[in-house]
Amino acid sequence: MAASTHTVTNQPPPLVGYDVFASDAALAEGVTRYVADDRLDEVRGELTRLGRAAGSAHAQQWGEQANAHPPVLRTHDRYGHRIDEVEFHPAWHRLLGHAVTAGLTDAWSRPDGHLRRTAGFLVWTQAEAGHTCPLSMTHAAVPALRADPELAARWEPLLTSHIYEQELRPPAEKGGVLAGMAMTEKQGGSDVRANTTHAEPLAAPGEYVLTGHKWFCSAPMSDVFLVLAQAPGGLTCFLLPRVLPDGTRNSFRIQRLKDKLGNRANASAEIEFDGRTWAQRVGEEGRGVATIIEMVAATRLDCVTGAAAVMRQAVAQAVHHCAYREAFGGPLIDKPLMRNVLADLALESEAATTLALRLAAAYDSGSEHDRHLLRLAVPAAKYWVTKRCTPVAAEALECLGGNGYVEESGMPRLLREAPLNSIWEGSGNVQALDVLRALQREPAALNACLTEIGAARGADHRLDRAIKGLLTELADLDGIEARARRLTERLALVLQGSLLVRQAPPAVADAFCASRLGGDAGAAFGTLPHTLDLASVVARARPVVE
Template identity: 80%
Template sequence: MTNQVPPLVGYDIFATDRALSEGVARHSAPALLDETRAELTALGRAAGSAEVQEWGALANEHPPELRTHDRYGNRIDEVSFHPAWHRLLDGAVSAGLTDAWGRPGGHLRRAAGFMIWTQAEAGNGCPVSMTHAAVPALRADPGLAAEWEPRLTSHRYEPGLRPAAEKTGVLFGMGMTEKQGGSDVRANTTGARPLDAAGEYLLTGHKWFCSAPMCDGFLVLAQAPGGLTCFLVPRVLADGTRNVFRIQRLKDKLGNRSNASGEIEFDDTWARRVGEEGRGVRTIIEMVAATRLDCVVGSAALMRQSVAQAVHHATYRGAFGGELIDKPLMRNVLADLALESEAATTLALRLAAAYDHVQNGDEGAAEERAFLRLAVPAAKYWVTKRCTPVAVEALECLGGNGYVEESGMPRLLRESPLNSIWEGAGNVQALDVLRALQREPAALNAFLQEVGAARGADRRLDAAIKDLLTELADLDGIEARARRLVERMALVLQGSLLVRWAPAEVADAFCASRLGKDWGAAFGTLPHSLDLASVVDRARPVA
């Protein structure tokens, strides 16, 4: 056996990702950096180990199964998982990937950890993300927050359906979309009937997509007498009886196979109101924003793992008289992929750091909050859109070997479209950006201040900013060209960040291609005069 590529296992996913490790160092408070590095290094070594990589493969080979009834015909609505799934979730929760709110530097540290662990297996990121994101929504009701937040942010994973009071750690899911409405949640028909006890309701209706139906609690939207309202639905009531939570079936999904998604029926299901009646969207929007950021982080992780696999393969595979990585055309493809990955990682970490500034109430926190209002949907739109073409091109770098399940590349490819759909597909994000532009001028000002911080450093970036300002000044027919506008906003933001923080060869190549005029429709069309060897060398997963 000759000319075979060794498996990419037994390496530190954190330390070998220079864009990630440098970004963590850049945004961390000096007093927290050593502790953060130690945590992420331990997680990176675990995620890159052969054992954890095997857990990811097993969790996908043995997807969850729905058990609607027990042997006696009693309705139980339970989802069973392979042991590998539980090991992955235990690793995520134990690493603090549901614990960011109120923890110094918590959002940056968690985002980096989420990016690391997702590279081992992306499916467990769904309940982890929603559990993390439920915290700001529950804070609309201080009593509920005091009851649930310590369990949501716990580092203990406790599977199984029991009353929450008997558990030190819980997981949360979400149920928003219905058959007739999809992303238009105001078209929801699930009804909420108030009970005599304040804040208690009975829900009746359905949810077409309920994420992670095996969780301990769910945030859902339903129509109360006062309008669309947010509710907390526990799976198990305080007296130990099962709440009415009928899982009609699990979705047969393209990817994300290790995770369960289901169709749910409520029938006088007990719930607690979260926030005011009629203000359900406003209550749950903080959860939506946090999970949208996780879509960016998760896509950046999938891109990084795709690029790592492609560069690793090209490093060890010989063809036509030399190593693939030394062939000029393959080098161009790998460099182009590496640029996309680094730009996504750099942007994701900048957004996570902004969350920390807002949480800490630092000087400029109001500007950071305004910046996030535009930057999160713009990043969610663009980074998640770029994930699939990166996965496709990276798979092609492995040739026929990449098309075989054993390589792991098909799993990355199947996973790659998910984050673009979850929490609002492309049009929803583009329209949200337009809404912010029209209603929140402070958001645009904060966004322009951020991209303007690099003005004068690169003529192509300066020209792109000027073109963007021209587009923003003309709002006629803006909805029809919203995708183009949001794409340019995301690219200009990524260009500004890379010009300020990335090595010169990375920033130069990004601006020449994404912001200049010399870039083709396919990967591997970078100007040949660029320092592509350095860009590829920076992306190597193993020295």
């Protein structure tokens, strides 16, 4: 009798079996906008295959398994030999292998490489975010290594390879490798110039042994790492392989894995260099920050993209749920107040995606304008987009009600993941101070940013007013450091507004300018002016299940 009462009704079907790429209008349109016509079919086909894989039941199950079975540290084998290995669930390797095969470590050797990789990164992150950490660092290691042409010639083909091999073996015996990074130390954090790890030169040119401790080492099972250490000539960048050319293990002691809020499928470790840890210098002694800054810039763009991906998946889940869930006489998606919430979330997601794609296209362009634009726009975007990710994930979770608070929905995993990209590669203050540094030292960066923003001048009176307000703030240097966050936020919002006015449908651009630039909305999501075309904004954000 009890069984007869358990009839499941009014529960949405799982969001599975859909194309993550094609269902994201802002993403698909952005790819069409930036990719050359003669390559567009190839790129769209590549992203469609990846999008269908990301939306499949298999990929979603892999993501669940990788997070339910986090990595385990094995310091010794059964005989007592030190091995310093991290054991991952097979689902982790399936996710990582699929990503590498899809070219998500390769933006440097293909036409439109950054644009297609950024779009793919945004798609595949929605299957599971943790495993994208080694993808990001492997991709970003390439420009840093180019400070030493000989090292770059040896390592770049392996770093950009589409072959994934998980075993630790000499790199020369592998078809592809992954890279990690270890800069942060316990006493310094973002202040890497306070690092105490030191490097002692050996007789062979460019070779050193390192001694020290790293507080955070991302992806410790990577084949090679970029690290910072104090050499005789000052803070210097080094390349440190896990396995030496003769097949022996480098001295790379994993002390423990971090127990993190989210990002649980990924391993983050504390590591020790014991005076026998062999490394090669990258760039000149004393130029460590300048050498590794190219890697940092590339990973910061991935922080923007990763945050945009979490937002997009959260919005997709919320809209999908509300399209099927009925209450008070009809689907939630048709209720004016819920529609307002969903539209507001969709605006934030589309603005993030649009900005990430513009930055990726700027990397591909390489023009003088775009190079200067990236210097200012990347830290501004990193600051603002990653800051918006957590409130979007939290509000999207609430759209599912109690179902969203249950682990099976996947929403808690998104919420735990949401703050990470704001912290990684420099937290909010670091980004805001970097914006100030660019404004003070590189006037061409501000000129490029204002030129980009000004391309939409006259198209929307609220945008024009916001541009005028931004210029007023830029002209006032009084208390500029204390106002750095406010200034960075306004810069990012005005840049997003300019892009949406030029590129998005009128309903999206109108709603964004009214709420983000015109001040016609409250602090919480779901306070958009009721006169806007919110139904069109929500319909555009709805994922289509095949």
